[in-house]
Amino acid sequence: MDIETNRPTTAAPASLGMMRWLHRAVEWLAITLFAAIVIVAVVSVVNRFFLGNSLSWSEEFQRYGHIWLVLLAVTIAYRRGAHIGVDLLHDMLPGRAAASLRGAIDAAWLLLGVLICWSAWKILGVSSRQISAGLGVTMDKVYAGFLLAGGYMILSAAEQLVLRIGGEVRS
Template sequence: MPSPPVRWLSGALDILHRLVEIFVVLLFVAMLGIGLVQIVNRYMFGFSISWSEEFQRFAHIWLVFLAVGIGYRRGVHIGLDLLQNALKPAMARVLVFVIDIGWLVLGSAVVMTTLRVMEVASRQRAPALRITMDNIYLGLCLAGAYLVIVALSRIIATLWSLQRGVES
């Protein structure tokens, strides 16, 4: 049975996962709604919303990058199932652990690179939305941080189960 701090952390992670999923759904609904309003306005009333395309493009970027972490957490990304199934269980666990380390490195690289890009982007504005571009890149940074959290939680869970297996 996990200790109370581990249970608390697990509960906090569950809340974080749910919040990210809700945000992605709301972002998708906003994109869909704004796109629909844009189409109705253009074809029924003869005018366009100047910022709708830009909003949809930037929201799509946020949505895709956040969905990477959700997909990884749920195990729905394309994987090395053929190789993993061919390996003995112990080696398969090692492969999964190495893949989790790779995701951790990827998420960390996304965060570090995006932070550098955001410094430059803070001096640029999106033409239609008139917000600074660092706000757009913030989505990549948050998605990378979420990916790091998911990878760390999987790595810790793997190490925890290995430790529990040794103690038993």
């Protein structure tokens, strides 16, 4: 959000070197995943209503795809400053205190990513013996999305902290 005009900014957020490629890859993964969900839904509807045949795996694919999509989109929105927030406290604070608050928020995102990865790692061991009924894959492949998204969240939050310390991130 542009503070002066109170309008969303169209410029891409600041990035560190190779992280630019990672951000682009994750965004393309989210786009591809969304397209796959839509295609599977359309094919499922066409099969069910026009051909009288149901795809047994389509509902699970869409459900797990949505979970992965949300997990990735949370961090994409964080990087772009697109999450809803209450700026009252931030706006009342002087420059340095406001910047410190933003840094604390970035540190909280980093901690959240660590907790997601830690929890996902614990679940992966147990879920490797469970098989998804519709897709027929082991559930550790499904839960790997949490590890992937948590890792991306850690990298993005760490990048934001480094950029903020270097003065390259707008408050």
